[in-house]
Amino acid sequence: MSATLTSMTLAEAxxxxxxxxxxxxxxxxxxxxxxxxxxxxxAFITETPELALERAAEADARRAQDAALGPLDGIPIAIKxxxxxxxxxxxxxxxxxxxxxxxxxxxxxxxLKAQGAVMLGKTNLDEFAMGSSNITSYYGPVKNPWGPxxxxxxxxxxxxxxxxxxxxxxxxxxxxxTDTGGSIRQPASFCGIVGIKPxxxxxxxxxxxxxxxxxxxxxxxxxxxxxxxxxxxxxVGHDPRDSTSAPVPVPDFAAALGQDIRGLKIGIPxxxxxxxxxxxxDALWRQGCAWLEDAGATTVEISLPHTRHAxxxxxxxxxxxxxxxxxxxxxxxxxxxxxxxxxxxxYQNTRGEGxxxxxxxxxxxxxxxxxxxxxxxxxxxxxxxxxxxANDFREAFRSVDAVxxxxxxxxxxxxxxxxxxxxxxxxxxxxxxxxxLAGLPGISVPGGLSGRGLPLGLQVIGRxxxxxxxxxxxxxxxxxAGFSGRPRG
Amino acid sequence: MSLDPETVRTIAALARLRxxxxxxxxxxxxxxxxxxxxxxxQGVDTADVAPMTSVIDLLLPERVDAVTDGNCRExxxxxxxxxxxxxxxxxxxxx
Numbered sequence: 035m036s037a038t039l040t041s042m043t044l045a046e047a048x049x050x051x052x053x054x055x056x057x058x059x060x061x062x063x064x065x066x067x068x069x070x071x072x073x074x075x076x077a078f079i080t081e082t083p084e085l086a087l088e089r090a091a092e093a094d095a096r097r098a099q100d101a102a103l104g105p106l107d108g109i110p111i112a113i114k115x116x117x118x119x120x121x122x123x124x125x126x127x128x129x130x131x132x133x134x135x136x137x138x139x140x141x142x143x144x145x146l147k148a149q150g151a152v153m154l155g156k157t158n159l160d161e162f163a164m165g166s167s168n169i170t171s172y173y174g175p176v177k178n179p180w181g182p183x184x185x186x187x188x189x190x191x192x193x194x195x196x197x198x199x200x201x202x203x204x205x206x207x208x209x210x211x212t213d214t215g216g217s218i219r220q221p222a223s224f225c226g227i228v229g230i231k232p233x234x235x236x237x238x239x240x241x242x243x244x245x246x247x248x249x250x251x252x253x254x255x256x257x258x259x260x261x262x263x264x265x266x267x268x269x270v271g272h273d274p275r276d277s278t279s280a281p282v283p284v285p286d287f288a289a290a291l292g293q294d295i296r297g298l299k300i301g302i303p304x305x306x307x308x309x310x311x312x313x314x315x316d317a318l319w320r321q322g323c324a325w326l327e328d329a330g331a332t333t334v335e336i337s338l339p340h341t342r343h344a345x346x347x348x349x350x351x352x353x354x355x356x357x358x359x360x361x362x363x364x365x366x367x368x369x370x371x372x373x374x375x376x377x378x379x380x381y382q383n384t385r386g387e388g389x390x391x392x393x394x395x396x397x398x399x400x401x402x403x404x405x406x407x408x409x410x411x412x413x414x415x416x417x418x419x420x421x422x423x424a425n426d427f428r429e430a431f432r433s434v435d436a437v438x439x440x441x442x443x444x445x446x447x448x449x450x451x452x453x454x455x456x457x458x459x460x461x462x463x464x465x466x467x468x469x470x471l472a473g474l475p476g477i478s479v480p481g482g483l484s485g486r487g488l489p490l491g492l493q494v495i496g497r498x499x500x501x502x503x504x505x506x507x508x509x510x511x512x513x514x515a516g517f518s519g520r521p522r523g
Numbered sequence: 524m525s526l527d528p529e530t531v532r533t534i535a536a537l538a539r540l541r542x543x544x545x546x547x548x549x550x551x552x553x554x555x556x557x558x559x560x561x562x563x564x565q566g567v568d569t570a571d572v573a574p575m576t577s578v579i580d581l582l583l584p585e586r587v588d589a590v591t592d593g594n595c596r597e598x599x600x601x602x603x604x605x606x607x608x609x610x611x612x613x614x615x616x617x618x
Contacts, residue, residue, distance in 0.1 A: 137598030235579045248578060280581055346561040357538060364539070366611050368602035377614050378539070386541025394540060398531070398550070399557055401538040412561065417574030419567050424575065456553060457560050473578030498579060 039064035040204035041520070044261035047207055048105045051097065058097070058108025062090035062152050065110045069154060069205045075177045077190075077200040079115045080123045081155040086110065089152045096150065106268050107150030112200045112209040115156035116163055117143045117252075118241040122153075126243040127161045127171035130388025131369040140241025141273045142210065142252050149268050154206050158196030161390045162360065163217055163245045166462035168195030169449060170392040178225060178446050179203035179521035180488050186448035188488070191221030191462075197255050198225040202521055208256035208265040212242060214249045215348050216442075216466025219478035222255055223441035223491030226480045226519050228262045228508065229255045233499045234473035235280030238273030246355035247278075249348075249470050259479060259509045263287035266501070282499055290502035291509045296330030298507070301434035305341035306465060308443070315440045315490065318481045322438055322492045325514035326507065336434060338426040343419050344468040345460060350403050350416035351471075356393075357400025363388060395456065424472040431497050436507050439465050441491035445484040465493060475501045479508040480517040489519060525555040 039061055042050075050056040066083050093108030102108075118124050118136035125131045139147065147153070160170040167189040168176040176195040179202050181188035190199040194211030198221035201209050211218040213231035222229025230253050237252040244250060254265035267288065272281040302323060307316070323333045365371035365384030372387045374380035389397065403412035430437065443464055452458045469476040475498075478491035492511055496504035526534075528547035531554065535542045542550060596609060605612040 134602055137595065137601055233579065235581065274584070274586065277583055278577075278579075278581075280579060281584065340567070343564060343567055346564050349557060350561050350564070361539075365604060366613055367599075369604070371604035374614065377616050380614055381539040382536075382541040385539050389540070394542075395550075395553060395557070397538050397540060398534050398554055401534050402526070402554070402558070403561075405534065405537060411565070414574055415564050415567075415569060416561075417576075418569035418572040419564055420575040421572050422567070422569070424578065456557060460560075471578075 040068045043258050044109055044207040044256055044264055045258070047109060048264070051108045052102070054097065058090040058093040058152060059087060061108065062086050062110045062154070065154055065206055068203070072203050072205055075179060075199050075203060076174050077157055077176055077196040077203070077205060078112070078155040079125055079127065079158050079173045079196070082122055082153055085122070086152050086154050093150045093152065103148070103150040105264055106146065108152060109207055110152045110154050111146065111265065112154050112157045112197055112206040113143055114159055114194050114197050114210050114212055116159060116212050116243045117210060118243070119143055119153070119156065122156065124156065124243070125173070126163070127159045127173055128388065128390070128393065129172045129370060130363045130384070134368050138241060141238035141275060142242065142269045145271065146268050151268065157200055157209060160193035160195065161393050162243065162356070163193040163212055163214060164356070164392050164396055165192045166216065166220055166459055167452070168192040169453070170390055172390060175449050177449070180226065180446060183486055183488070188446040189224065189449050191224035191446065193217040194255065195221050198222055198227060198229070201225070201227045201255050201257060208254060208261050210252060210269065211255045212250060212252050213470065214245050214352060215470045216463035218253045218255060219466045219476055219491070219493060220442045220462055222478040223489065224446040226489030226517065226521070227255055227257055228259050228477065228479050229253065230262050230266055230477040230501070230504070231475065232266060232270060232501050233280070233475045235278055236270045236499070236501070238276040238279045240273055240275040244359040246352040247359060248355060249352060259505055259512050260288060260291055263291060263505050280499070285502055287501060287505055290506045293506055294330060295326065295507055295510050298331040298436065298503070299434045300326050300331050300333045300507070301336035301430050301437040302333050303336050303338045303341065303437060303439060305338050306439045308464065312444060314484050315443060318490050318492065319438070319440050322481055322511060325511055326438065328514070329510045333438070334434060336430045336437070338430060338468065340419065340422045340426050341468055344423055344471055345464060347416045347419045347423065348467045348471060349399070349460060350412050351420065353396040353400035354404050354413050355400070357397045357404065360393070360397055420471050423468055427472045427474060436503050437495040439493045439495065441465060441478040441493040445486060445488035445490055469495050474498060475504050477504050477508045479511050480519070481511060481515050482517065483519060526551045526558065
């Protein structure tokens with residue numbers, strides 16, 4: 035019974051709760067048990083079992099009085115440990131936030147809580163969401179539940195690696211993630227789940243630990259497109275406390291799923307067929323085109339000419355914003371403090387000890403590109419190229435309704451690989467970063483398995499605020515792929 | 524462009540990051556590789572291109588200049604590594 039409870043979809047669980055065939059407490063217990071028996075994955079930094087059971091009992095009480103709050107009432111989910119949660123340890127996977135219990139709740143998690151969702155715990159991530167492998171976490175790497183392969187544990191991708199691993203292993207029905215350059219989509223691809231990053235401005239960033247504010251966006255990770263749509267629905271909406279939150283109407287995402295895609299034009303960007311692309315990635319991409327054609331869409335080759343400049347642009351803008359955002363960690367108001375003889379020494383000691391190697395690199399790069407004499411050459415230049423990249427998409431969307439690409443250039447790699455060269459690691463995000471720079475909605479949906487039997491995702495990119503098209507196309511891929519792969523657990 | 528240990532020391536000081544002297548060289552090499560990678564943007568023609576200021580077409584919203592929050596001093600101070608009464612305590616900055 036317990037295994038069934040942790041392998042059903044969020045949509046199925048929601049129906050069973052509504053039909054009272056199942057209680058939220060039973061459902062939550064089953065997931066807490068699964069978390070306890072999968073601690074070796076290191077998917078969670080903090081588990082909150084008491085809080086979860088309390089909220090589940092409240093959900094059951096509401097249901098008994100016919101006062102359920104909606105489809106998410108009583109649904110156990112995991113929260114990436116980048117969302118501030120009132121009174122619950124929030125670490126961003128960094129030593130520098132030691133012991134930080136926020137006195138407030140992020141807008142996104144407050145919305146989910148208000149709809150009755152049951153938080154099971156806070157998931158592991160790359161430190162401050164900076165990474166593509168989850169190995170930069172102060173709390174240790176997360177293992178991909180699809181591993182090990184050839185005796186080696188695999189990364190779950192990153193930065194939302196704990197969320198992806200928890201969803202894939204059945205430790206929660208869905209999870210929140212955040213995506214700055216691919217941090218929802220790439221781990222979704224590596225773990226064989228669905229991950230959607232909505233349009234910049236869809237979700238409030240208030241109360242999410244900031245990495246690169248012009249790129250950061252929250253999103254949903256789940257085992258089906260419908261589940262991702264349902265969780266996303268609960269996360270979005272205008273928030274006056276975030277000035278970049280968009281005051282635009284929110285559609286019914288799940289309603290878009292039933293609609294067919296006949297007549298839609300799907301762009302296939304020729305610049306994404308990068309040199310040295312793995313044959314199996316190329317084959318999956320072609321298969322994805324064929325599925326969409328079979329479903330009545332037409333695929334057309336398009337050009338996004340500035341694609342190859344996206345990664346260097348990102349690796350100026352993201353560190354620049356990070357160096358500014360992370361200036362607040364100084365040992366004065368919260369988190370770690372390492373003493374020093376003067377205030378300045380205390381700052382330096384705290385930050386020197388509190389940040390890990392990748393975060394330190396990015397703060398230094400960001401400080402450098404923003405410093406006097408280099409600002410125009412690097413930062414301003416990157417902001418101009420970013421305009422060109424966004425214009426490429428705007429131009430393409432005059433003639434196509436969505437864009438199809440692979441999500442990542444490879445399947446999951448082993449923990450410990452690709453560590454020596456930061457730039458090699460950055461290449462993981464080659465297909466996801468342009469979407470982030472342009473602020474567009476993107477989803478990764480499992481398309482098939484690699485030669486090694488590991489999941490591979492396809493990415494659908496849409497027009498601004500057109501998550502409906504993205505979800506609808508992803509649902510077609512999901513149906514055609516018939517991906518039912520589950521990790522051996 | 525390569526970052527020598529002295530430049531790394533200067534950036535680290537600007538960023539208020541303590542970096543051990545024996546790490547400056549290695550860190551300089553890592554940072555130089557990243558700067559070398561992003562350097563390729565210099566070849567992109569951006570004449571007459573405006574730098575991006577907002578990724579979505581929205582005007583910055585305005586609101587009435589009024590207090591919307593407050594009276595949560597204990598909550599705010601609860602995470603202080605060190606406090607005296609209702610203040611954050613830090614090493615002495617004025618003699």
